[in-house]
Amino acid sequence: MTPVHNFLKVSRCLLLCAAACLFAAASALAQTNTLPSWNETASKAAIVAFVEKVTKEGSPDFVPEVERIAVFDNDGTLWTEHPMYVQLAFALDRVRTMAREHPEWKDTQPFKAVLDNDMKALAAAGEKGLLELILATHSGMSSDEFEKIATDWIASARDPKFKKPYTELVYQPMLELLGYLRANGFKTFIVSGGGVEFVRPWAEKVYGIPPEQVIGSTIKTQFEMRGDVPTLLRLPQVDFIDDKVGKPVAINQYIGRRPIAAFGNSDGDLEMLQWTTLGGSTPRFGLIVHHTDAEREYAYDRDSAFGRLDKALDVASINGWTVVDMKADWKQIFPEK
């Protein structure tokens, strides 16, 4: 063996050793850094065990990357939904802003209730009244115009309790979970009862989820050429309510593939969790965020007006769903500035 050959052999060995060391160090670091805002409880362990199982090549539980679809409810799962859904706060603000062009509203319910700040009368208007408010404030403009209205509002509005923009009241542990799943080859989708065009304008910046991976409730739109300008006009008609039994319907319609993981927090997510986790030949994962932290956020479940968690909680353990106890499982609720 010549000195050069010998040197080559030694160099190769050193290089391989260095690479192995680096890899080990990176793995250890990744381990430590996985979901840092989650306490070391059963919830985190269940998430990590599932992800490691489906990403382990050669294992019978391995799921190819294209099939790693994860679906997330938004209100109460990714961001705060109390004291009322953010989109409802938006609709009420819009009624106040639009009132000057609608003098008749000061004598017409449910608009009068909003303008008088009469929450009792508003509650009495029921779901029908709320729908009327939503349609009146969410239609009659182009989709481009609505995007601007929603974007401007979300930038300026403040949550009444925390006095912060709503987009800062997203859950830090869930942001980490979204990132952890994506780092493991998952495609993350939002499947929200909220309006899709209300969520899309900020979902990419806040959650890293592009508009084409946001599914939600829709109102009808109509295409027309205004001179040379193609326009989509938002009509005052509900197209689809993406809640409860609507969620599996929308998942199938938009994604066309059964998710392998679903994350929700209320009975509105029950059918999505069933559709995702029951049946199918590969491992599945279901998780419910249980709001148990009155101090750092809110504590609510069975009697709540927003994000009611009842039936889904009853069947969670039967179905093997992980129930996150926010107070015990999360080190931190919201992102630091």
Next chain:
Amino acid sequence: MTPVHNFLKVSRCLLLCAAACLFAAASALAQTNTLPSWNETASKAAIVAFVEKVTKEGSPDFVPEVERIAVFDNDGTLWTEHPMYVQLAFALDRVRTMAREHPEWKDTQPFKAVLDNDMKALAAAGEKGLLELILATHSGMSSDEFEKIATDWIASARDPKFKKPYTELVYQPMLELLGYLRANGFKTFIVSGGGVEFVRPWAEKVYGIPPEQVIGSTIKTQFEMRGDVPTLLRLPQVDFIDDKVGKPVAINQYIGRRPIAAFGNSDGDLEMLQWTTLGGSTPRFGLIVHHTDAEREYAYDRDSAFGRLDKALDVASINGWTVVDMKADWKQIFPEK
């Protein structure tokens, strides 16, 4: 300098040289290999010029990767649509298969026309008759069952002229275009007038387009728990027709972002091309596949029953859309086995 140091220096230099050579060779090869089934005509030049423009960082025409959305019609744009839409051939075959469970069909139009192979009576049934055939053959089963029916049919059916599976009658130049766009950071979507659940089962294998990037016409589905098994039942009701003015509506609803490139072949794609290319601050690209090759495929436009190209052809040059002349622009129509 020791011999080892010297050797290291020389090795490093050689390695860098080799890497540079390899890179140059790969680039040259990529250049030669771009769209190999396209002749060196204006159509190919327009495609390449657009892609180079929007991917050149620092240029005023640069479009960030997340915004590089390209939408493709399917019938007549990605695969053959003559002598009839493939999905219609599927529906007719399904009527023949299902007839034994529907003895009443032999005396009821439009089913009788199909069973008698009476194309004149079928044509007389018009759009209403076709819709009736589609609903009768595409509903009444679960979405999982329908996927299996569609998958089995597409594997066994043969085109009457070319005697080949329909999935081999996709256009090789368009497959290359899909790959070229994706290699340049585009996300490719199908926006088809056809049923989304008819296209999805094979689109990933044939076009490299995953189900969540296939948009199409839909029928209503209903979620139900059959015992412990969550099921989506296909109902005999049209949900949405993804054609003409429906295409921009669906693009906005599913993708939520204006595409920067659209590819179609008929008046059914006019509004999608308008929505994509007219307005918007970044460069846009529109392309129409004009069927001009009676020998290798078909030649048709203004008077065709399937894939009629009339209005869209009239406005193509005004709007700066590229019109592909299949005969002149494409070296090869279908993939080689």
